Amino acid sequence: MKKTVRSEIDGIPERLRSFGVRPLTHRVDVYRYLIEQNNHPTADMIHNDLVKILPSLSKTTVYNVLNHLCEKGAVHRVNVEQHEARYDAMIHDHVHFKCRLCGKVYDLDEIPFPTIDPPTDYSIEIVQVIIGGICPDCQTG
Amino acid sequence: MKKTVRSEIDGIPERLRSFGVRPLTHRVDVYRYLIEQNNHPTADMIHNDLVKILPSLSKTTVYNVLNHLCEKGAVHRVNVEQHEARYDAMIHDHVHFKCRLCGKVYDLDEIPFPTIDPPTDYSIEIVQVIIGGICPDCQTG
DNA sequence: AATTAACTTTGAAATCACTACAAAAAAAAG
DNA sequence: CTTTTTTTTGTAGTGATTTCAAAGTTAATT
Known part of the structure; x- marks a missing residue:
């Protein structure tokens, strides 16, 4: 029986590919987090939560992934305050x-x-x- | 003949008082700069320009004054980018x-x-x- | 005008989000 | 399986903003 990992069943990799983003594991993790939480988190909040499950995840990677997702248009940066950027995977106008x-x-x-x-x-x-x-x-x- | 200083003729102190801001000299200077330039400057730009005329002006004072003016509603902070705050003395909706x-x-x-x-x-x-x-x-x- | 209290200014040091960099690891290409 | 390209990681750096305490101003009271 073939082992099924979560990313194969939730369609996240395909969604990333549709933005021209190669679905590497950390990109999938961050993107899934943004979609599931729908919480407009800061980079720090994302890292804090994900590092519990992925202990080796560095904060630099979170920043790299977020910058890449923003460049490709998969995620929007929301400037609600002056110090911290917040991120949103809901990319329709709202x-x-x-x-x-x-x-x-x-x-x-x-x-x-x-x-x-x-x-x-x-x-x-x-x-x-x-x-x-x-x-x-x-x-x- | 009574000496007339600029702040007595341009009405800036009265405008500040109407927001509940005591018109101290640096507050008047920063507020007049914002109104005259109408340039959405950063705190750094304000300090850079004003320090030419007021050599003793510290950057901390610029931050203090801007924070005070924002708290009192005389000035709005505009979050156009995530790193630098910009300031606007035009406080009507636009x-x-x-x-x-x-x-x-x-x-x-x-x-x-x-x-x-x-x-x-x-x-x-x-x-x-x-x-x-x-x-x-x-x-x- | 002199005394006291409250508020401002200043500059140095600290903080905090974010970036640069270079080495190690992983993925893709051949 | 070897080479090339892309990612990841940790450390160190950057730059805007805040903290702090001492010095200076302004306001309130005699």
């Missing part, structure tokens, strides 16, 4: 909400993404919409 | 455009700011809209 109290970043998939029409002599590549405020969990009263 | 080639940040005052309606259990404090792309000056052809 509004981000950052809670000032708990710090969590939400995908607001349920509301429409605004249409922005800059003057024609500007050419758009990406549009980021980030709301800052208080999330439902942190409301008082 | 779209920002960051050119990938020359790095300049433009205020797109001429286009409408989108209306974003998050689910009612989220409370909005600020909305940032940042477009990435190529500016008119950097277009080829």
